[in-house]
Structure formats: structure tokens, C-alpha cells
Amino acid sequence: MTSYKDNKVITIGTVNELTGLSERQIRYYEERGLIYPKRTKRGTRRYSFSDIEILMKIADKREDGVQTNEIRKDMINKKKDTDIRDEMLRGQLNAHFKKLR
Template identity: 75%
Template sequence: MDSYKHKKVITIGIVNELTGLSERQIRYYEECGLIFPKRSKLGTRHYSFTDIETLIQIADKREEGVQTNEIKRDFNNKKKRSDIRDEMLRGQINSHFNRRR
């Protein structure tokens, strides 16, 4: 079951209130590929608490003068490192349990 933090149920107006970002800024960060809201059949965007945390990180980095393309590169690098770490962990677990059989 998905954690409540990952459920995409929050509308853009609420995200605006929680983050202080304008709806235009939020949509721009979506266009940049920094966040990925779910769309309803009518096209309404829905965000998760994880998306809100990401938007706050983006806003903090922008205040520090970091450009959006640098933020995206940093996020992609973190994801790659996380994927590699997950793959290594899976390999270690599989190796450990396969040896014991």
C-alpha cells in the first residue's frame, strides 16, 4: 500500500497555499520535469505531500540562486545514485539468501 505521502490527492490551490509558490511557478516546475502531478479525467492536477516537499526544496534552491536546469540535474543525479544503491542492495540480499540454500 502506498504511503499517504505519495498519494496524489492535493489540488494546485492547496499546494500554492502550502508552498507559497504561485500556480504559474508550480506548472512551470512540472514543465521542467521536476514534479509529476497526476491528472484527473478533466485535467485537474493532483499532487502528493512528496511533491510538496520537492517544491519546497526547489523554492529553497531558487532562493539560493540555483537555476532550474541545475536543480533538475541534481535531482536526476540523486535518483541515479538511489537506483544504483537499490540495485546493489538487492544484489547483496539475493546473494546472501542464495548462498544459504
């Protein structure tokens, strides 16, 4: 089941109002591969609350002078760390339940 935070239903104008980022900044972060909005059949971007949280973190880092390529690398590394942790946990659970059989 998908969390409400991941439903891509928010327009770029609303994201602009919620984050204070200009539409151009939001599109730029998409171009840089930092966020991935869904596109409607007409090409309208739709964002989720999770996207808004990511954009706020990006904005904070940019205010601190962090470049977008550094932010992207950090995001990729965090995803890898999460994937590795998930894989290890699955392995531990599988090993545990195999012992119980």
C-alpha cells in the same frame, strides 16, 4: 503499499497555500520536469505531500540562485545514486540468501 505521502490528492490551490508558490510557479516547475502531478479526467492537477516537499526544496534552491536545469540534473543524479544503491543491496541480499540454500 503506497505511502500516504505519495497519494496525489491535493489541488494546486492547496499546494499554493501550503508552499507560498504561485500557481504559475508550480506549473512552471512541472513544465521544467521537476514535478509530475497526476491529472484527473477533467485535466485538474493533483499533487502529493511528496510533491510539496520537492517543491519546497526547489523553492529553497531557487532562492539561493540555482537554475532549474541544475536542480533537474541534481534530482536525476540523486535518483541514479538511489537506484544503484538499491540494485547493490538487492544483489547482496540475493547472494546472501543463495548461500543459505
